[in-house]
Amino acid sequence: MPRSYALDDYLEAIYILETEGVAPIGARVADFLGVTAPSVTEALQRLARRGFITLENHAITLAPAGREHAESLVRKHRIAERWLTDILGLDWAQADIEASKLAHAFSPDVADRLSKLMEDPKTCPHGNPVPGNSTAGIHVGPRLDSLPAGSETVVERVVEHAEVDSKLLHYLWRHGILPGVRLTVTDRVQGAGTVMVLRDGEEIALGVSAANKIQVSEVI
DSSP: OOOOOOHHHHHHHHHHHHTTOOOHHHHHHHHTTTTTHHHHHHHHHHHTTTTTTTETEEEEEOHHHHHHHHHHHHHHHHHHIIIIIIIOOOOOHHHHHHHHHHHHHHHHHHHHHHHHHTTOOSSSSSBBBBBBOOOOOOOOOGGGGGGGTTEEEEEEEEEEEGGGOOHHHHHHHHHOOTOOOOOEEEEETTTTEEEEEEETTTEEEHHHHHHTEEEEEEEE
16 A cells, blocks of 8 residues: 655655755655655645745755754654664564654654663664764765675665665565675676675575665775
8 A cells, every 4th residue: 555645754855865965856756755746746835835945946945944844853763763673673664664653753852862762873774864863974885786796895774765665675674684784796687687695695686776775885
């Protein structure tokens, strides 16, 4: 069943696209959330009326109030994900869905207390920085799909674009493709659009699109 999105989810999407270095326009927000163009248009107009964004031609710009609110939402979402995975033991796909609900229900004070309980984690389970806990920027290393066979890598993060794909999150979790894990690219099957990687003796197949959502550090 397709996920439904609240207005805050659109604001989060704009913030995430911007931090990923992608110019936020309506079509990209629609692609990010997997929703229709009319849904995005309506949401953007409502966000503009609230003073959270400005719209000029096709460009979307976060207003100061919108940026502050978006950072608070992203902070609560990523802290909730850490709690759900690290403390409650949920897998990535379950944690993302539940964190989306909790991010709207948590007060900033509850998020701060949860963060302290977990010793103020610097990143979410996927390796993306937690606003307020980390001043580090987004890791911009190579993507897994860009490396030739024989490359040894360490997973740095799974980009936020992957979070709307629950099947992909579950697959990565189930096969242990997590931040800090070492992988070896064993083959690139061009005709099949597949990247083969080795993790602790297990060979795992990833589609090129999935591999493009995994940023890595190449081991020299």
